[in-house]
Amino acid sequence: MSEDAREAVGDYKAGWHDPENATIRFDYGLSEQVVRDISALKNEPEWMTEIRVKAFHHFMERPMPTWGNMHMLEEIDFDKVCYYLRSSNATEKNWEDVPEDIRNTFERLGIPEAEQKWLSGVTAQYESEAVYHSIREDLEEQGVIFLDMDSGLREYEGIVKEYFCSVVPFSDNKFSALNTAVWSGGSFIYVPSGVHVEMPVQAYFRINAKNMGQFERTLIIADEGSSIHYVEGCTAPTYSTDSLHSAVVELIAMPGAHIRYSTVQNWSANVYNLVTKRGVAHENATIEWIDGNIGSKLTMKYPAVILKGEGSHAEVISVAYSGKGQHQDAGAKIHHLASNTTSKILSKSISKNGGRGSYRGMVTVSPKAENCKVNVVCDALLLDEASRSDTYPTMEVGNSGARCEHEASVSKVSDDQLFYLMSRGHSEEEALALIVNGFFEPFTRELPMEYAVELNQLMSLEMEGSIG
Amino acid sequence: MSSPYLEHANTDKAAHIWRYTPWKRAHPTGTINEVPQSESPEISISLVDGTSVPDGITIEPATESDIERLGHELDFDHGTAAPKFIAAVAKKTMILKIENKIKVETPLIVTITTSGDICASRLLIDIGSQVEAEIITLIEGNANWTGILREGQYGSNSIINDVVTQITGNRLVRCDALSLCRDAQVKAGTVNASSSQAKIDIRHWLNEPGSSLKVNGSILSSNENHLDSHIEITHSGRQTHSRLEWHSACGGKSNTTGTGMLRIDAGAKGADAGQLFHNLLLSEKAKANSIPELEVLESEVVGCGHGTANGPIDEQQLFYLSTRGLDEEQARAALIAAFLNTPLSDMGSNLLHGWLVERIEKHLNLI
Numbered sequence: 001m002s003e004d005a006r007e008a009v010g011d012y013k014a015g016w017h018d019p020e021n022a023t024i025r026f027d028y029g030l031s032e033q034v035v036r037d038i039s040a041l042k043n044e045p046e047w048m049t050e051i052r053v054k055a056f057h058h059f060m061e062r063p064m065p066t067w068g069n070m071h072m073l074e075e076i077d078f079d080k081v082c083y084y085l086r087s088s089n090a091t092e093k094n095w096e097d098v099p100e101d102i103r104n105t106f107e108r109l110g111i112p113e114a115e116q117k118w119l120s121g122v123t124a125q126y127e128s129e130a131v132y133h134s135i136r137e138d139l140e141e142q143g144v145i146f147l148d149m150d151s152g153l154r155e156y157e158g159i160v161k162e163y164f165c166s167v168v169p170f171s172d173n174k175f176s177a178l179n180t181a182v183w184s185g186g187s188f189i190y191v192p193s194g195v196h197v198e199m200p201v202q203a204y205f206r207i208n209a210k211n212m213g214q215f216e217r218t219l220i221i222a223d224e225g226s227s228i229h230y231v232e233g234c235t236a237p238t239y240s241t242d243s244l245h246s247a248v249v250e251l252i253a254m255p256g257a258h259i260r261y262s263t264v265q266n267w268s269a270n271v272y273n274l275v276t277k278r279g280v281a282h283e284n285a286t287i288e289w290i291d292g293n294i295g296s297k298l299t300m301k302y303p304a305v306i307l308k309g310e311g312s313h314a315e316v317i318s319v320a321y322s323g324k325g326q327h328q329d330a331g332a333k334i335h336h337l338a339s340n341t342t343s344k345i346l347s348k349s350i351s352k353n354g355g356r357g358s359y360r361g362m363v364t365v366s367p368k369a370e371n372c373k374v375n376v377v378c379d380a381l382l383l384d385e386a387s388r389s390d391t392y393p394t395m396e397v398g399n400s401g402a403r404c405e406h407e408a409s410v411s412k413v414s415d416d417q418l419f420y421l422m423s424r425g426h427s428e429e430e431a432l433a434l435i436v437n438g439f440f441e442p443f444t445r446e447l448p449m450e451y452a453v454e455l456n457q458l459m460s461l462e463m464e465g466s467i468g
Numbered sequence: 469m470s471s472p473y474l475e476h477a478n479t480d481k482a483a484h485i486w487r488y489t490p491w492k493r494a495h496p497t498g499t500i501n502e503v504p505q506s507e508s509p510e511i512s513i514s515l516v517d518g519t520s521v522p523d524g525i526t527i528e529p530a531t532e533s534d535i536e537r538l539g540h541e542l543d544f545d546h547g548t549a550a551p552k553f554i555a556a557v558a559k560k561t562m563i564l565k566i567e568n569k570i571k572v573e574t575p576l577i578v579t580i581t582t583s584g585d586i587c588a589s590r591l592l593i594d595i596g597s598q599v600e601a602e603i604i605t606l607i608e609g610n611a612n613w614t615g616i617l618r619e620g621q622y623g624s625n626s627i628i629n630d631v632v633t634q635i636t637g638n639r640l641v642r643c644d645a646l647s648l649c650r651d652a653q654v655k656a657g658t659v660n661a662s663s664s665q666a667k668i669d670i671r672h673w674l675n676e677p678g679s680s681l682k683v684n685g686s687i688l689s690s691n692e693n694h695l696d697s698h699i700e701i702t703h704s705g706r707q708t709h710s711r712l713e714w715h716s717a718c719g720g721k722s723n724t725t726g727t728g729m730l731r732i733d734a735g736a737k738g739a740d741a742g743q744l745f746h747n748l749l750l751s752e753k754a755k756a757n758s759i760p761e762l763e764v765l766e767s768e769v770v771g772c773g774h775g776t777a778n779g780p781i782d783e784q785q786l787f788y789l790s791t792r793g794l795d796e797e798q799a800r801a802a803l804i805a806a807f808l809n810t811p812l813s814d815m816g817s818n819l820l821h822g823w824l825v826e827r828i829e830k831h832l833n834l835i
């Protein structure tokens with residue numbers, strides 16, 4: 001690890017990298033030919049190639065966003081990104097069959113162990129492709145489909161064709177266009193009517209190579225009355241040059257379905273994390289985004305829910321930690337299109353060592369949506385003088401029966417709380433870590449236990465050296 | 469004369485300030501590169517009770533040095549087009565001066581009477597130190613488009629209630645850029661009852677220690693009114709305090725927007741700031757938007773927060789009033805009046821409040 005990189009990421013514990021053993025690696029830079037080559041390599045149907053090419057042209061024509069951290073965005077050099085890299089020739093169903101170096105990586109990250117203990121299924125993506133994939137047999141027997149997205153397209157082309165780009169069109173924004181043009185990997189999930197997947201399924205995304213772009217695409221369809229909890233985790237090695245992660249996630253919750261999508265993003269501090277996540281909730285369906293942003297250089301992520309069906313509900317709970325050189329620009333978007341829909345957004349951020357945390361949100365209530373209820377709460381903690389916190393909420397209310405509330409506050413750690421904990425024998429550093437963990441508690445209690453413990457440890461690690 | 473404006477004529481649509489009322493729409497002709505001819509409004513000062521204005525309070529044409537001192541130091545950031553435009557089209561710049569240590573117990577009225585198609589005025593405000601006064605700026609007249617730019621400062625240790633009201637009128641673009649000197653205590657009120665289209669951009673800078681600001685808005689939109697208010701408060705001095713309370717009652721097919729920016733600069737230790745937007749939606753076709761933004765660059769703050777609430781008239785309150793003998797219409801009117809009265813009653817003395825209530829009351833019937 002270079003000195004620059006070490007300086008940039010501090011004690012980031014997933015920052016090692018393995019030697020690159022690519023079986024296929026594209027040259028840096030993006031062109032229509034690169035897009036066509038990715039599609040040809042995957043033997044995709046023509047309609048998908050056409051969508052990719054259209055998206056590529058849209059990406060090239062569309063200017064960079066003129067809001068957010070434009071300074072950091074302008075630093076992205078799209079010609080210095082590798083858009084496709086394959087390190088394994090197949091997606092395996094047994095860990096033993098995964099190439100040893102990649103398997104070692106995931107073992108160090110604890111994925112196989114977690115699968116045995118508490119998961120219904122796992123997909124592990126390394127660079128551009130899924131290298132391992134499995135699902136519990138009993139779920140498979142009930143008709144649950146859990147595949148990597150490429151296999152999903154091959155085996156269930158009809159379903160993919162119907163829903164792909166239906167929630168996030170490629171023209172939605174510059175980065176959704178980029179993802180649609182060069183997507184590779186990600187998860188495809190279909191849960192049949194009435195099936196409840198009791199234990200979470202997990203996807204783990206790892207970038208290993210330098211200047212790598214990871215563009216996974218995830219599509220989850222929960223049919224009527226079904227439920228699923230999907231968990232994703234992300235890490236990358238520490239390099240002094242930047243990598244790009246630009247995913248698109250589309251969720252479709254049919255009437256009465258329940259989808260919970262949990263993310264703990266712990267990319268190294270050289271990764272741009274520019275992600276579009278959106279779900280559509282039909283009648284009485286629920287979509288929940290539980291979103292933790294700990295790592296990355298710049299995150300721009302605003303999980304969205306379109307409440308299309310009457311009685312549907314959306315919930316977004318997000319936390320963000322911004323350390324040195326980091327900008328977590330996260331938030332949520334909820335569109336109330338139908339009557340009797342409800343939504344709740346809870347956003348918590350901590351900024352330290354010059355980090356910047358921003359909440360950027362939007363809630364709209366359409367004129368025809370009667371009796372909607374919205375509650376948005378944003379809390380921010382600033383731990384030192386060099387840090388910054390912003391809140392940019394937007395509310396557009398077009399129906400007189402809607403009840404919408406938003407509140408936000410920015411504060412520092414209370415001296416009283418610190419004093420109380422120190423009077424009980426904790427050092428100042430421990431007391432601060434406890435307060436921070438308590439601040440994030442509404443988020444961690446929604447995570448599976450193993451993730452919550454991991455997150456608490458991670459935050460305690462981040463708090464080391466905060467005092468003095 | 470027009471060149472400083474033309475440099476800023478093209479606005480960024482991504483900036484929230486132009487999101488709901490693009491500059492093209494607020495510009496009098498819609499051609500943003502045009503700087504049309506305008507009329508100057510009549511401006512006069514008087515006291516609410518009709519007595520003569522005390523010595524030490526004057527309104528007169530501003531000198532170049534006044535403009536240099538009070539007019540150009542403040543930055544409108546993304547909203548520069550509108551104030552630069554008004555400065556470019558206004559033929560005259562006037563200055564309202566209140567000398568140091570003047571204390572006026574009766575509210576002072578600055579009447580701006582507009583006429584013609586396009587009418588613009590630039591008004592500098594120069595309040596001396598230790599002044600205690602209540603100022604009502606009343607915008608009236610029949611111009612199709614009115615542009616008012618108010619710039620200046622409230623002197624150190626001054627206690628000022630400064631209310632701007634447009635109760636009848638057509639299209640309005642109003643920009644305020646005012647700074648508070650050390651330990652100044654200011655209540656800045658806005659009352660708007662029936663502009664067909666209003667783009668209001670109010671900015672205050674708390675640059676010096678100990679200053680305190682309360683911004684109140686009481687907005688009544690009806691018919692097809694389009695009222696867009698942007699309120700920006702910047703704390704850069706230490707131990708500064710600000711509160712914003714903006715109430716909009718939205719009826720008819722109106723579209724009401726409130727955007728706020730509360731900025732705490734690095735070094736503004738001990739800042740205490742909060743902003744609240746309330747929208748009362750009174751009809752099916754009314755629309756309300758709010759974006760209360762917060763940018764905090766200082767950790768040693770007492771507290772910074774904001775909130776927004778949109779909702780209909782509370783049915784329990786309606787029910788309560790109906791049990792007291794009011795019919796539904798009376799109960800609604802009482803609740804709307806109470807809603808608008810909350811910030812109104814905090815704008816100044818009883819005398820000022822009574823004067824404002826008298827003028828706004830008849831407009832309640834419109835919704």
